[in-house]
Amino acid sequence: MTGQQLNNWQDVQAEVLKRIQTRFWKPGDLIPNEAELANEFGCARTTVNRALRSVAESGLLDRRRKAGTRVALNPVRKATLAIPILRREIEAKNQLYSHALLALETKPPPVEIGARMKLDGNQDCLHLTSLHMADGQAYASEDRWINQTIVPGIIEADFATISANEWLVANAPFTHGDIAFSAVRADREISNQFSAPEGSALFSIERTTWNHGNAITFVQMIFHPGYRMHTTI
Amino acid sequence: MTGQQLNNWQDVQAEVLKRIQTRFWKPGDLIPNEAELANEFGCARTTVNRALRSVAESGLLDRRRKAGTRVALNPVRKATLAIPILRREIEAKNQLYSHALLALETKPPPVEIGARMKLDGNQDCLHLTSLHMADGQAYASEDRWINQTIVPGIIEADFATISANEWLVANAPFTHGDIAFSAVRADREISNQFSAPEGSALFSIERTTWNHGNAITFVQMIFHPGYRMHTTI
DNA sequence: CAGTGGTCTAGACCACAAG
């Protein structure tokens, strides 16, 4: 060991971050390999590996076998953002959550939505619109299509008492999903729901969830004026 | 070993995910401890630990010492989204990146921005507005405040040739940042930049970056109409 | 108190890719 004693991977990680932030290791630099750092820090190579892997996952290091580990030239910082169930997001603010089912029908979705769900042909879907409220104020408007052919039991669900999202979370496991964030203009219907001027700029989240190759549901949530989604890096 | 042989942590992870998705382990269930799973899978406990830790990070498992590991009741799925440098985002689409500096001045920021940057008093900041373009089309409009007291060399920077973001990435390391996403209405100036109707709904990203306790910069990026930010879970 | 996950260690072998 030639340097200070670092006993756990968090300490090693902190030292590595410090060297990057202070430009002791500059962007593009090749840093010592795991064995050398383990020797310098007086710990096992496994510990160094754990620390470096963690820093690399955050985007600050590029690691490649044989080529070694370099400080990232263009650090694409990765923000992790939690996609909460709306009810919990609202309750976390100590507000009362409620929701109202506005419409429920069975029909084939518009072509662009059918395409996103990779449905073949004019397949019937369950279509529902509902409003989520915090302390009685409109919080988010939901427009959802559910692929009823692959969700057993969906017909019996009572979406007046449980929100579609919560029912699906409990009954239709998914393997992965796509999410898109954007800004949309409030049309007449939406602006009425929020008691906001027509043409207001509203934050939108669209999500398609899948069970292996099959789309379970497509949902667009449009949030009240002024809504902000936060995260940190 | 009582079950099938799983030789690496990815296989163990896949098996664990399968058991969650198929409801073999149901939400709220306590699953076997690491030693039991290691025995069942015929691998070391370390390997099981690596797999379970990874699943827990995605939000599907709750792990607590002594209490054991449970399938999450309300899985708050975590989406990791990459915050790219704009130039790279544009070049990744095989478009030509360019940018124009629209204004540059030195003055104290508005109070709400000064508060976000935790500046004390009416401290002068470098304020610049610029436009990022893809193939000559307006892509995003940037409004940035830089705390010049803690960024050495900022005076010499030539923001006509290098974008402020790239200069800062190269010269002002940060330890962390806050990000907020929202929707904003295009005012007259912004709508002119995008040749879009006034009142268009535009996607906005605001970011403050810090070096320990000191704000380096606050920036608001407003994107062209129709911009979407994607991720997966 | 005792059971669980969290971590460290030393050694080993392997997969990948640069030269």
Next chain:
DNA sequence: TTGTGGTCTAGACCACTGG
């Protein structure tokens, strides 16, 4: 070909926390 990170193992000790 060979140096690098990626991973597994067995065993050990520790930290936290539920009962």
